Amino acid sequence: MKPVGAENAIEVEVLVVRREEFPGENKEMRALESLAARRGDTSSCPGGFGRRASLLLKLLVSQKCGGGKVQRSEFGKPFISGQPFCWNLSHDDELACVAFAPAPVGVDVEAIRAADEVRMAALGRAAPEALCQWVREGSTEAERAFRFTLAWTATEAALKAEGRGFAKAQGATMGDLARWHYRARAIEGCLVTCACAMPLSLELRFVNREEISRAVSAVR
Numbered sequence: 687m688k689p690v691g692a693e694n695a696i697e698v699e700v701l702v703v704r705r706e707e708f709p710g711e712n713k714e715m716r717a718l719e720s721l722a723a724r725r726g727d728t729s730s731c732p733g734g735f736g737r738r739a740s741l742l743l744k745l746l747v748s749q750k751c752g753g754g755k756v757q758r759s760e761f762g763k764p765f766i767s768g769q770p771f772c773w774n775l776s777h778d779d780e781l782a783c784v785a786f787a788p789a790p791v792g793v794d795v796e797a798i799r800a801a802d803e804v805r806m807a808a809l810g811r812a813a814p815e816a817l818c819q820w821v822r823e824g825s826t827e828a829e830r831a832f833r834f835t836l837a838w839t840a841t842e843a844a845l846k847a848e849g850r851g852f853a854k855a856q857g858a859t860m861g862d863l864a865r866w867h868y869r870a871r872a873i874e875g876c877l878v879t880c881a882c883a884m885p886l887s888l889e890l891r892f893v894n895r896e897e898i899s900r901a902v903s904a905v906r
Contacts (some may be wrong), residue, residue, distance in 0.1 A: 694884075694885055695884075695885040695886050695887045696787060696788055696789065696882070696884050696885065696886050696887070697886070697887055697888075697889050698785055698786065698787045698791060698869070698880050698882055698886045698887070698888055698889065699785070699786045699787075699889045699891065700783050700784070700785045700786075700793065700871075700878060700880065700888055700889065700890045700891070701743065701746065701783060701784050701786075701891055701892075701893050702781055702782070702783045702873070702878070702890055702891065702892050702893065703739045703742065703743065703781065703782045703783070703892075703893045703898075704780065704781060704874075704892065705735045705739075705779070705780045705781065705782075706780075707892075707894070707895055708735060708738070708739060708742075708898070709895070709898065709899075714898070714899060714902040714903070715738060715902075717902050717903075717905070718738065718741050718742060718745065718902050719738075719741070721741075721745070721902075721905055722741045735777075735779070735782070736777045736778075736779075736782065739777055739782030740775055740777055740782060742782075742893075742898060742901065742902070743775055743782060743783070743784040744756045744764065744775070744784075745901055745902070745905070746784065746893075746901055747764075747766065747773055747784060747786075748766065749901060749904065750771075750786075751766045751768075751769050751770065754766035754767060754768065754769065755767075759849060761849055761850045761851060762851065763846065763849050763850075763851065771786050771787065771788055772786070772787050772788070772789060772790050772791050773785060773786050773787070773791065774791050774792045774793045774843075774846050774847065775793070776793045776794045776795045776842075776843075776846075776878075777795065778795050778796055778797055778876055779797065780797065780874065780875070780876065781795050781873070781874065781876050781878075782795070783795050783878055785880050787880075787882055787884075787886065788884075789882055789883040789884045790847050790848075790849075790882065790883040791847055791880060791881065791882045791883070791886075792842070792843040792844060792845065792846030792847030792848070792866075792880065792881045792882075793843055793846070793878065793879070793880045793881075794838070794839040794840075794842040794843045794846065794878075794879055795839070795876055795877070795878045795879075796835050796838060796839050796876060796877055797835075797875055797876050798831055798832060798835045798872070798875055798876065798877055799831060799834070799835065800827065800830075800831050800834075801821055801822075801824075801827075801830040801831055801833070801834035805834060805838075806818065806821070806822075806834070808838075809821065809834065809837060809838055809841075811857055812838070812841050812842070812845075812857045812858065813837055813838070813841040813857060813858055813863075814857075814858065814859055814860045814863070816860060817837045817841070817860075817863075818837070820833060820837065821833040821834045821837050832872075832877075835877045836870055836877060836879065839870065839877050839878070839879035840863065840868050840870070840879050840881065841857075841858050841863065843866075843868070843879050843880055843881035844858060844862060844863050844865070844866045844868075844881040845858055845862070846881075847866055847881045847882065847883070848862070848865075865883075866881040866882060866883065867881070867882050867883070867884060867885045867886055868880065868881050868882075869882075869886050869887065869888045871888055871890055873890065878890065
């Protein structure tokens, strides 16, 4: 993976939504669901927080793009025709986020979890063996958990930046991963990792309740 040169890094803004601050069943969320239906949002994201947070973040992206409709590539990557920047979405059980950059970018957020046999087997299908071995070489369970989560999020972020995600059935090679620059930030028991075509710094910002209300109200 390429090192980051601070002297020429671009800023990647990451907007983060917390589950605990996200509104549940109320008129704003019903308006958001209605808007998504009118726009033909066919996201396969499961229901509950993950789907609704993704809908909200896509709404924020659309508003930043002047109201353009979110579409999907043949591999399912969301985009807006003529978008003035690159962006990518991710969510876990407690956090959802969108990364904005002036260059191709991918983002993944995952809770930091133990590197058990099931997760290591999944990593082995997605990432090169050298990365899996690096995880196994962690000296403590906590270090292996952190390394696993970093390896997983970096791999997924790189594949999403490329545009294929895990549609690339054979997984990523070291050559695939070496194309990208990486930054990661641990927040609230999760790891947010970005892969970008250029050296980068991360600027994380939490979306507050007022911003959520304002964004949804603007389109009702």
